[in-house]
Amino acid sequence: MTAKLPETLTLDRTPTPIGTALVVTDEAGVLRAFNWTDYEPAMLKWIGRRYPKAKLVEGQGPLRAKFDAYFAGQTDAFDDIAWDGAGTAFQRTVWKTLCSIPAGETWTYAQLAERIGRPTAVRAVGLANGSNPVALVVPCHRVIGSNGSLTGYGGGLHRKRWLLEHEGARARAAA
Structure with missing residues (x-):
């Protein structure tokens, strides 16, 4: 169908x-x-x-x-937005799981892979995260490197840093 x-x-x-x-x-x-x-x-x-x-x-x-x-500061404003990312089944699983990361928190790519039941698929999770076409609402910016550093964000690291600070998350920028 x-x-x-x-x-x-x-x-x-x-x-x-x-x-x-x-x-x-x-x-x-x-x-x-x-x-x-x-x-x-x-x-x-x-x-x-x-x-x-x-x-x-x-x-x-x-x-x-x-x-x-x-x-304006209402970090849960996107919680009830309907979205359709037009991705593969794997991508949709990753994107749906991203929506369970609360504002103010961050996960690593390894944590995200673990949450979807594919702990060895860290790179594939990273690729799915990076191909998220409905970013911000599906909060791919809340995923950071295993060392706590900011890693790639399609909108630029300056925006990722701003978004995380706006949501009250603590993450240090990559050196």
């Missing part, structure tokens, strides 16, 4: 303290993609591959209030 793909996607350019966010939702308000304007070409290419027949329109989307609330 194949899920019906959206016919229209709304791209909301949402201002935040760390840059303009690109929030893409479908007709039902389901989050389909998220990124920052400095990564817009890659995100548009990804959307074109995943949703080739969808019309992309710009305008204020239904999730703007949730993003405003998060950046």
